Amino acid sequence: MRQALQRARYSEHLAALGKLVVDSGDPQDVLRQVPAIVAQAVEVDQAVVYLLAPGKATVTVAGGFGVVATESIGTTLPNLPDTPAGFVLAQSGPVIVTDYREERRFDVPPSYLASGLRSALSVPLSDRGQVVGALAARSSTPQRFGDPELRFLESVANLLGTCLQRAQTEEALRHSQQLEAVGQLTGGIAHDFNNLLTVIQGNLQVMADLPAVAGDAVAPSMVAAATRASRRGAELTSKLLAFSRRQVLQPSSIDVCELLHSLADMLRRTLDQRIRIRVEVADGCPDVMADASQLESALLNIAINARDAMPGGGDLVFAAQALGALKDLPPDLRESLLAGDRSAASGDVHYVRLTVRDTGTGMPDEVKERAFEPFFTTKQAGRGTGLGLSTVYGFARQSRGQLLIDSVVGQGTTISLVLPQPPVEMKSVSEVPSANGALAPGLRVMLVEDDAAVRAVARRFLTDLGCVVTACASAEEALRRLDEMTTAAAAMEAAAGTQPTGASAVPDCLISDVALGAGMRGTELAERIQLERPQMRILLMSGYSSELQEGEAPALPWDFLPKPYTRDQLSDALARVMSAA
Missing domain, CATH: 1.10.287 (Helix Hairpins)
Incomplete structure (x- = not known):
């Protein structure tokens, strides 16, 4: 009868706790109330909830009932294996203490014995398979805890883990929005x-x-x-x-080892000599799939932040290693990667982690939580825009990867870029030929740009480069002009007694903006030109990746020229397009 009443009491308190978890929008409030519910259900003197601090070196008392003075709510304790909470976290499983006076596995705090405590039961709290804290119940009666209490505390711990996971997911969603x-x-x-x-x-x-x-x-x-x-x-x-993840990226296969050593060599010549730089790339580390210039810029941004965090010098380490397939990654990282690239779920995508580690001042939690926000900076006025890490975050997400941060005040910061590996058949960026040489004089170019002022600038640049330019304000006008030019050329060929084809009038290259007002898009125009006039080369201009429709950018076979551009950049892009096989 006593056992039946006990099970009924435990079930009643579990139901009350479940209602609290569902109804409460504040996980901290749940953590504060849980110890009282546990103590009342199990009929013990004390109950306490510990949570691992972000650096995992300490634990915080998140909630307590009848606890000793040294463990009041908000107290931070060392997370060491020889402490009660640290021992439970290290075991990753339930721990029963039959009598504190005879305990030898860890050091029993004198305050426990002074309070008359004799026995205890502790269970870990888990979130997505990782231990994040512990729940403990203590009694002044020796050998107080058995299987019924163990099952009850494990059920409570599961509910708390679900509550923490939900709160973390909701916070991540709000932050993402x-x-x-x-x-x-x-x-x-x-x-x-x-x-x-x-x-x-x-x-x-x-x-x-x-x-x-x-x-x-x-x-x-x-x-x-x-x-x-x-x-x-x-x-x-x-x-x-x-x-904002709206830049135009041109991803390619990048040799991580070569990139990091090149970057480290450059920084050794420019950074404070008191900063010791080294590179640690794991043997056989694969390439990553990313925009080469943007990846280098992202790593430079992180390195500059690291330099500012080490005014007296320190260690700056660039490292890289393979993480493996998506299915083998930790659950929280896997979910965040899938959130940015749902297509990764259908294939066996593998990832690489690039890290930049410093021994600087580190970040407190309130700064770390806002580190990726645009315009947020801890630097003095005029020393930074607050767009450093936020641009790296945007680049990582647009590259179908993730940016992670781990920082401890006084110990340093580690920033990790998780990026996908390229397809096996993708060539390394170092193997892609670059364009050399000037443009051929008299190159015939059809320019399509709906903005009149931009069109005038581009036409002037092309004329200065020795090109013969036909400028159009829309794709429809471009197609009409092409038809007129072909017809006129065919008539001239017929009058000269040659086979009339009109091919001699077709421009050598099409340069078109992607977004062309309300009419046909630049990508649609390029597809028509490629189908009807395959001898024409194509160069698209864009300054805003959202001009490209969903799923369009990765499949485009044409080169891009990002806006704004200079005359030399236009010349290089045009030469590259014309020299391509």
């Missing part, structure tokens, strides 16, 4: 700015070449200052697009 909202705003602003900056930079470059400006005593320096300012504006716009 906030970042997405800011990303949409900044992405839209950056889109307009790219077109404006293309016009500003283009006209400044044209002005710099004018004889009247070159011969003036003041004008060249003024134009140069305006050019530098517009370049800084372009860099800021690029960071906004990186954070």
